[in-house]
Amino acid sequence: MQQNASQPSGVGSTGQVEITEQQKALIGQLLQKRTQSGANWFLWIAGLSLINTFAAAMGSNTRFIVGLGITQIADAVAAQAGKSGNPVALAFDLLAAGIFIAFGLWSRKRREWAFIVGMVLYALDGLLFLLAKDVLSIGFHLFALYMIYKGLRAAEALRKLSPAGAAGPGGFSPPAR
Numbered sequence: 001m002q003q004n005a006s007q008p009s010g011v012g013s014t015g016q017v018e019i020t021e022q023q024k025a026l027i028g029q030l031l032q033k034r035t036q037s038g039a040n041w042f043l044w045i046a047g048l049s050l051i052n053t054f055a056a057a058m059g060s061n062t063r064f065i066v067g068l069g070i071t072q073i074a075d076a077v078a079a080q081a082g083k084s085g086n087p088v089a090l091a092f093d094l095l096a097a098g099i100f101i102a103f104g105l106w107s108r109k110r111r112e113w114a115f116i117v118g119m120v121l122y123a124l125d126g127l128l129f130l131l132a133k134d135v136l137s138i139g140f141h142l143f144a145l146y147m148i149y150k151g152l153r154a155a156e157a158l159r160k161l162s163p164a165g166a167a168g169p170g171g172f173s174p175p176a177r
Contacts, residue, residue, distance in 0.1 A: 028161055031154045035110055038151010041144050042104030042118050046097040053093040057086060065140045069128035071096050107151065110159070115152035119145055 019027070049067040056063075056075035063072065071093040078089030099121070106114035126141035 024161065028158060031158045031161065034154035035151050035158060036108055038115065038148045038154065039104050039107030041148045041151070042100045042107060045122065045144065046100035046104065049100070050093065050097050053090065053097075057090070065137045066144055068096055068100070068122075069125045069132075069137065073128065107148075107155070110155045112152060112155050112159070115148060115155065119148050119152070122148070 045066055045068060048064040049071045052063045052067040053071055053075055056072075056079065074089040074092045074096075078086050081088075100118065103114045103118035103121075107118065122141065123145060126138060126145070129137040129141060
C-alpha cells in the first residue's frame with residue numbers, strides 16, 4: 001500500500017480506514033456477543049412468560065412485565081373458565097413460549113429474519129398492553145424490542161464484516177488459536 005504523506009497511518013489511498021485481521025476478529029467477537037445478547041431476549045421472554053403461566057395456575061397475582069401479554073390473557077380467560085380452562089391455557093402458553101424460544105435459537109444462529117419476525121410479534125403483543133393501558137409493560141416491551149434490535153444490527157454488521165464462504169456460522173470465522 002502506498003501511503004500519502006498527508007494521510008494518517010491506517011488510511012488507504014481511497015481514504016478508507018484499513019483494519020488489521022486481528023482488529024477485524026475482535027470486532028467480529030464483539031458483534032457476535034451483541035447478536036447473542038439480542039437473541040437471548042427471546043429466550044427470557046419465553047421463560048418469564050412460562051413462569052407467569054405457572055404463577056397464574058397456582059393462583060398468584062405476581063407477574064413479570066417482560067412476559068407475553070397474550071399468555072396473560074389466556075391465563076385470565078382460563079381463570080374465568082375454572083379448572084376446565086387450565087389445560088387449554090397451558091397448551092396455548094406453551095405454544096406461544098415455544099415460538100419465542102424458536103426465534104431465540106434461530107436468532108442466535110444469526111438468522112436476521114427471525115429477529116425481524118420475532119420483533120414484529122413481540123410489538124403486536126405489546127399492543128395488548130396498550131389496550132389495557134399498562135404503561136410499565138409497554139415501556140418494558142419497548143426496552144426489550146430495542147435490545148433485540150441491537151442484536152439484529154450486530155447480526156447485520158457481522159454479515160457485512162464476514163467474507164463470503166468463510167467458515168463459521170454466518171460466514172464469520174474467529175482467528176485460530
